[in-house]
Amino acid sequence: MDDEGIKARTKRGSIGAQWWSRRFIDLLESFADQGRLSRGRTYARKGQVYDLRVTPYEVTAKVRGSLPEPYEVALGIEGIEPRNWRAVEKELASRAVFRARLLAGEMPPEIEWVFAELGLALFPNTASDLHLMCDCPDWGDPCKHAAAVLYLLAEAFDDDPFLILEWNGRSRDQLLTALRRGPAAAPDPFAMEDEPLSATDFWTTPSGLARLRDRPPAPPVPPGFILQVATPPPVKIRRRPLTDALLPAYEALATDPSD
Numbered sequence: 001m002d003d004e005g006i007k008a009r010t011k012r013g014s015i016g017a018q019w020w021s022r023r024f025i026d027l028l029e030s031f032a033d034q035g036r037l038s039r040g041r042t043y044a045r046k047g048q049v050y051d052l053r054v055t056p057y058e059v060t061a062k063v064r065g066s067l068p069e070p071y072e073v074a075l076g077i078e079g080i081e082p083r084n085w086r087a088v089e090k091e092l093a094s095r096a097v098f099r100a101r102l103l104a105g106e107m108p109p110e111i112e113w114v115f116a117e118l119g120l121a122l123f124p125n126t127a128s129d130l131h132l133m134c135d136c137p138d139w140g141d142p143c144k145h146a147a148a149v150l151y152l153l154a155e156a157f158d159d160d161p162f163l164i165l166e167w168n169g170r171s172r173d174q175l176l177t178a179l180r181r182g183p184a185a186a187p188d189p190f191a192m193e194d195e196p197l198s199a200t201d202f203w204t205t206p207s208g209l210a211r212l213r214d215r216p217p218a219p220p221v222p223p224g225f226i227l228q229v230a231t232p233p234p235v236k237i238r239r240r241p242l243t244d245a246l247l248p249a250y251e252a253l254a255t256d257p258s259d
Contacts, residue, residue, distance in 0.1 A: 040147020
């Protein structure tokens with residue numbers, strides 16, 4: 001057991017630096033008791049929380065209080081069912097930019113829209129979405145011990161946004177493995193419907209080309225996209241993965257020479 005307390009990095013003001021942690025804290029502060037949240041921030045900044053662990057559907061930690069024995073805290077959520085995760089993975093895999101950024105370890109802000117389109121939520125929106133348990137005598141929701149863990153969980157999200165997905169039931173490895181299997185089959189933007197041509201319209205623009213001209217441009221694909229989506233080969237150069245060594249070359253080739 002790790003007895004070293006975790007201290008919040010921010011000494012004053014709001015906790016949470018990235019958009020995903022700020023989103024989590026903003027929602028939390030919209031429905032939770034402000035007084036207990038304030039005391040929880042104090043506990044978080046004093047390093048009274050330790051042994052913080054994120055697992056599917058539950059976060060656990062220990063919090064030092066006034067008694068010799070620490071309090072046991074658990075933060076539970078309903079999370080996302082496996083069948084709904086499969087729908088999310090299929091949708092993310094079908095969108096090249098989302099797929100590339102996630103495989104690169106980034107969490108695009110628009111990812112919330114994908115979940116919302118499927119009727120799912122990444123973050124608890126109400127008090128009833130959170131199941132807070134602590135063996136302290138305070139029946140507040142949250143008590144200051146649970147509040148301290150919630151704030152340090154936000155900073156853990158800063159360090160690793162994939163913990164948000166882990167809490168919701170999908171580990172980083174599970175998600176990235178699903179995305180590497182390949183995107184869902186998408187229509188070929190250069191394909192034209194077969195249409196018979198008569199002598200009168202032989203020299204007119206086929207309707208398929210007209211529709212192609214009217215298509216909106218596709219989102220730009222980031223440099224080295226193929227390196228991010230393909231299964232990395234078991235080859236290393238000076239102890240670095242081959243994909244890391246090749247990425248600068250892809251980025252250089254994608255640079256406009258006129259810049």
